[in-house]
Amino acid sequence: MTIMEKMAEIAGAIDNHYLKEARLAGKRVIGYFCSYIPVELIHAAGFVPYRMRAVGSAGTDLADAYYAPLNCSFVRHCFDRALRGDFGFLDGVVFMNGCDHTRRMYDNWRYSKTGPEFLHMFFAPHVMGGNAAGAFRESMANLKKALEKSFGVTIADDNLRNSIRLYNRMRGLLLALDERRKMKSPPVSGSEMLGIVMAVTAVPVEDACALLEEVIAFIDGRGDSHSGDVRIIMLAGCMEEADHLRLYEDSGGVIVSDAFCFGTRLYGRALDENIDPAVALAAGYLGSEISCPRMMDDFPRRIEWVARKAGEYSADAVVVEKLKFCDMWGWEIERLRRESKKGVIPPVLAIEREYLGGASGQVRTRIQAFFEQIRNRQEIDDAILRSERAAYYVRK
Amino acid sequence: MNVRINLRAKTVFELKEYRIVRYLYYVLIRGYYLALLLLPYGVISLVARYVLHPFIFNKETRFNKYIRSALLWMGGGLHKAADYRAHLPIMRIILDYLRHHVEPIKNRKKPLIYLGWCVSPEFMRAFDVHYIIPEAFSVTGSWLGRDVSNHMLEVLESEGGSIESCSASKFAAGAYFTRQMPDPDLIVTSSHPCDSGVSFYPTLQNVTRVPMYVLDTPYGDDEDSYRYFAGNLKAMISFIEKNTGQKIDWDRLRRSCEELNKTNFYLQELTAMTRAIPSPVSSQQLTVAWAMKLMGSGSPHLTEMARIMYENAKKRLDRGQGWLREERIRVIWWDVPIAFVSLYPWIEKEFGAMIVGGDLMGRCNTPYVDTSSEESMMLSLAKVHLNASMVRNVRGTQELFMDEFEQIIAEYSGDCFIFVGHNGCKHGWGYGRIKKDICKRIGLPALHMSSDYSDSRNTSEESLKKQISDFFIGNGLA
Numbered sequence: 001m002t003i004m005e006k007m008a009e010i011a012g013a014i015d016n017h018y019l020k021e022a023r024l025a026g027k028r029v030i031g032y033f034c035s036y037i038p039v040e041l042i043h044a045a046g047f048v049p050y051r052m053r054a055v056g057s058a059g060t061d062l063a064d065a066y067y068a069p070l071n072c073s074f075v076r077h078c079f080d081r082a083l084r085g086d087f088g089f090l091d092g093v094v095f096m097n098g099c100d101h102t103r104r105m106y107d108n109w110r111y112s113k114t115g116p117e118f119l120h121m122f123f124a125p126h127v128m129g130g131n132a133a134g135a136f137r138e139s140m141a142n143l144k145k146a147l148e149k150s151f152g153v154t155i156a157d158d159n160l161r162n163s164i165r166l167y168n169r170m171r172g173l174l175l176a177l178d179e180r181r182k183m184k185s186p187p188v189s190g191s192e193m194l195g196i197v198m199a200v201t202a203v204p205v206e207d208a209c210a211l212l213e214e215v216i217a218f219i220d221g222r223g224d225s226h227s228g229d230v231r232i233i234m235l236a237g238c239m240e241e242a243d244h245l246r247l248y249e250d251s252g253g254v255i256v257s258d259a260f261c262f263g264t265r266l267y268g269r270a271l272d273e274n275i276d277p278a279v280a281l282a283a284g285y286l287g288s289e290i291s292c293p294r295m296m297d298d299f300p301r302r303i304e305w306v307a308r309k310a311g312e313y314s315a316d317a318v319v320v321e322k323l324k325f326c327d328m329w330g331w332e333i334e335r336l337r338r339e340s341k342k343g344v345i346p347p348v349l350a351i352e353r354e355y356l357g358g359a360s361g362q363v364r365t366r367i368q369a370f371f372e373q374i375r376n377r378q379e380i381d382d383a384i385l386r387s388e389r390a391a392y393y394v395r396k
Numbered sequence: 397m398n399v400r401i402n403l404r405a406k407t408v409f410e411l412k413e414y415r416i417v418r419y420l421y422y423v424l425i426r427g428y429y430l431a432l433l434l435l436p437y438g439v440i441s442l443v444a445r446y447v448l449h450p451f452i453f454n455k456e457t458r459f460n461k462y463i464r465s466a467l468l469w470m471g472g473g474l475h476k477a478a479d480y481r482a483h484l485p486i487m488r489i490i491l492d493y494l495r496h497h498v499e500p501i502k503n504r505k506k507p508l509i510y511l512g513w514c515v516s517p518e519f520m521r522a523f524d525v526h527y528i529i530p531e532a533f534s535v536t537g538s539w540l541g542r543d544v545s546n547h548m549l550e551v552l553e554s555e556g557g558s559i560e561s562c563s564a565s566k567f568a569a570g571a572y573f574t575r576q577m578p579d580p581d582l583i584v585t586s587s588h589p590c591d592s593g594v595s596f597y598p599t600l601q602n603v604t605r606v607p608m609y610v611l612d613t614p615y616g617d618d619e620d621s622y623r624y625f626a627g628n629l630k631a632m633i634s635f636i637e638k639n640t641g642q643k644i645d646w647d648r649l650r651r652s653c654e655e656l657n658k659t660n661f662y663l664q665e666l667t668a669m670t671r672a673i674p675s676p677v678s679s680q681q682l683t684v685a686w687a688m689k690l691m692g693s694g695s696p697h698l699t700e701m702a703r704i705m706y707e708n709a710k711k712r713l714d715r716g717q718g719w720l721r722e723e724r725i726r727v728i729w730w731d732v733p734i735a736f737v738s739l740y741p742w743i744e745k746e747f748g749a750m751i752v753g754g755d756l757m758g759r760c761n762t763p764y765v766d767t768s769s770e771e772s773m774m775l776s777l778a779k780v781h782l783n784a785s786m787v788r789n790v791r792g793t794q795e796l797f798m799d800e801f802e803q804i805i806a807e808y809s810g811d812c813f814i815f816v817g818h819n820g821c822k823h824g825w826g827y828g829r830i831k832k833d834i835c836k837r838i839g840l841p842a843l844h845m846s847s848d849y850s851d852s853r854n855t856s857e858e859s860l861k862k863q864i865s866d867f868f869i870g871n872g873l874a
């Protein structure tokens with residue numbers, strides 16, 4: 001089994017042997033839901049932070065009794081797995097007020113008396129500026145207090161500094177991988193990258209760093225795309241389906257950059273190791289490279305990020321995906337399309353889908369049609385460029 | 397490239413620039429003087445009861461669509477002569493509010509602020525500014541008929557806006573794109589109560605390109621949360637001062653808060669009076685009062701409106717008289733009330749059904765503002781904001797909603813529960829099971845309906861009426 005297959009295997013399951021080993025060694029595992037939850041705090045308590053997911057979910061039958069069909073399908077799948085006891089290995093779950101659907105998961109989880117006992121709501125501000133950093137620090141203090149009280153541990157600043165260092169290392173390795181996607185023929189595909197990020201957020205960070213080093217050693221020298229492939233930046237919130245990304249890759253696309261929760265939104269931040277850890281965490285998490293659309297005052301920076309990445313990674317197009325009934329991404333798509341019309345970012349394809357919803361045939365058709373448009377446009381642009389150059393040389 | 401011109405280009409939609417506002421202003425000015433003439437004689441009541449009801453309120457037709465919704469919001473569904481007097485101040489509140497639209501269109505002398513509906517307008521009274529609440533268009537915009545409402549939503553959808561959001565946000569965006577609102581100089585909004593507002597305002601900022609301040613909302617409901625929000629209110633004041641070049645007038649703010657305290661006293665009393673059997677207060681009044689608070693919080697006209705409603709209801713209470721001649725069903729309606737504004741008078745008339753405890757919007761349960769110092773005023777205004785109707789229930793954990801729901805069930809002697817879930821309220825649908833379990837435990841028959849109050853493409857008024865009729869009959873209530 002190659003390291004890439006190993007990563008895909010870890011990513012494709014809820015539990016894995018690294019977690020099992022950690023549990024056997026007496027470590028507690030704490031699930032968390034969003035990229036704004038400071039995992040360093042959980043790690044500094046001596047626990048293993050585990051990014052919540054719903055991969056392999058077979059349905060939403062149990063969760064549907066709590067939610068309505070117009071609630072997010074990821075949330076329903078995830079909660080369904082919880083109701084079935086699939087997260088029985090967790091010692092606690094930290095929720096966040098990310099969106100209306102996930103914050104109700106905190107309520108339903110408590111109401112259904114589905115274990116574990118430790119369920120905590122982490123409040124993250126919807127803004128970057130103003131008093132947000134102070135509020136974020138206060139939320140961290142509340143989480144710290146709750147962890148210490150519930151598990152009888154002490155989270156010392158030195159431990160926190162060590163955790164920041166470790167997670168910076170992991171994020172640095174992921175960024176190093178990401179850098180390689182700038183190459184003309186990226187050695188790692190988008191679907192593989194998704195698997196890698198999902199895997200490293202499901203294992204202890206120490207193991208994650210070792211795995212990532214192996215991955216980097218393995219992929220160096222590889223080339224995975226072909227000339228004529230459409231280079232795309234993908235933007236989405238909850239993206240866990242590598243199969244879905246392969247629809248793009250099989251249709252002649254190469255995902256060179258992404259803003260997924262299991263992607264740049266998670267590793268696109270470096271925390272200052274030399275200042276007060278609480279200050280470093282608040283600044284690092286609020287000021288991450290690319291924010292979630294829930295951050296109300298940060299769209300200008302998000303669009304600037306997409307435009308910059310499109311240049312750095314030579315992207316031809318932007319694909320933005322939303323799950324049905326997601327207001328955040330619904331309005332974000334509207335704004336991205338507008339900026340695309342103005343020429344600030346490359347052409348945008350917006351896809352709406354259900355989590356694990358299938359419909360691959362329809363999606364594939366849309367992708368193919370879009371790529372066709374992009375290629376036609378490239379040909380026209382090249383022709384214009386050639387004619388302009390010709391004119392230039394004549395004038396010269 | 398001038399984006400706004402591109403985006404707000406003419407569509408097939410025939411609604412001319414600023415037509416909604418101009419129409420409303422025109423109708424209200426005339427209606428106000430007519431009401432001044434007729435009110436002393438109780439003529440309006442007679443006309444409403446015997447002439448307008450059969451022709452206007454039963455359903456929307458092409459003959460009544462331009463006046464039906466406006467008349468209902470003006471209290472046309474009421475049938476007590478004395479209560480019509482409260483509708484003179486209501487007209488004044490709406491007229492005052494519409495002036496904030498009309499004056500900047502004619503000649504802009506003051507800065508214009510778009511104010512998110514969860515930010516109370518008292519602060520605007522302390523500055524020399526105009527303010528428009530974009531979401532208020534979903535109420536006033538429908539006064540030109542449901543086809544106009546639907547068209548506004550279609551304009552937004554054709555611009556690529558989120559179709560699944562709350563129609564209040566969609567309507568507001570549609571109103572902007574169809575040039576029903578003059579361009580703002582600033583935007584001030586909040587991060588509550590739901591995802592629709594959170595995700596819609598960045599779009600408004602993106603198209604208007606003006607500075608925006610977001611009042612970040614805490615999730616909790618404790619003193620720390622209130623202090624955090626008070627700090628954000630202070631930052632909001634600094635933002636407005638910086639961007640308008642004005643200084644806040646603390647005396648004006650104090651006067652507005654004192655006025656708001658008086659209003660809230662009357663409205664809270666009215667809400668509490670619905671405990672009586674029979675109830676002397678119609679929820680139509682409370683819902684209209686909420687809408688007026690949205691537009692004119694801190695206005696003396698609002699206090700006057702609430703006082704008249706209160707005094708009339710108190711007289712009925714003292715006499716043991718109900719709002720209806722015969723109250724047959726007591727309904728708990730604990731969600732967005734304005735599914736169709738015509739539903740309240742309809743269920744009252746058709747089934748003798750009274751909504752008790754106030755609905756999610758109309759139920760007034762707001763703390764008082766301590767005006768003794770600037771500091772105390774800010775802290776209590778934070779509490780007022782975070783405890784405003786709907787806001788206090790949906791911005792945080794389910795307990796904020798459910799505890800009050802159980803309290804209403806315990807105190808208001810309801811015979812049944814109707815939940816008109818708005819399609820935009822994802823969080824509301826997210827605790828459906830908890831709500832259902834409470835009703836089951838208490839033995840309260842419950843009807844869960846899906847609707848969109850501005851979008852008859854989603855659910856028609858007729859289908860809602862049919863569901864309610866079937867529910868009442870099926871549960872032996874009618």
